[in-house]
Amino acid sequence: MVGELSINEWNNMRKPQLRIVDLKIGHWQLFDVRSRAEWEKLLQTDGMADKVFVCFQKGTREKLLAANANLVCAQIQSIGDCTDAATKDLIFADMPDDVALLEALVTNTSADRIYLHVEAKNGNAIASMPSREHFAQLYAVLKKHQPFPLAQNMSRLCKQFSWTDDQVDFMFTRVF
Incomplete structure (x- = not known):
């Protein structure tokens, strides 16, 4: 853990605080990728060898490959398709009808990061999150x-x- 010491002042009260700057995580991390900007960043070709896009719904894989033919996309239709995804980044491009498929993949993964993208049907994705x-x-x-x-x-x-x-x-x- 890396942090910075500072003084927190609130309602005329001054207290020391440790602000965490960086933290080492010993297991996989889950990232919510609803914003269009974050999703488009994942679709870029940088580091493509470390990314596996998982598609559950018909049409999602074709849509992704049409946007970028260099993507590694796995079509998962049954629990038998859920093998160890040996990758750094496991990216769920959509959601399955049966949550057991998602659980099986997450349980068997050795990925460092898991990204979950749920596209809003009504276009509610925010182009950029407020800072x-x-x-x-x-x-x-x-x-x-x-x-x-x-x-x-x-x-x-x-x-x-x-x-x-x-x-x-x-x-x-x-x-x-």
């Missing part, structure tokens, strides 16, 4: 202007901070 700074800016606006009717201020917020409607909606519905 920590975006949340701080929104919090400052909310603190200064109370009450804050979102419907009336949405376009002004988006214009002032160069945010998309999806980002503002995400911050309001998931956090504030």
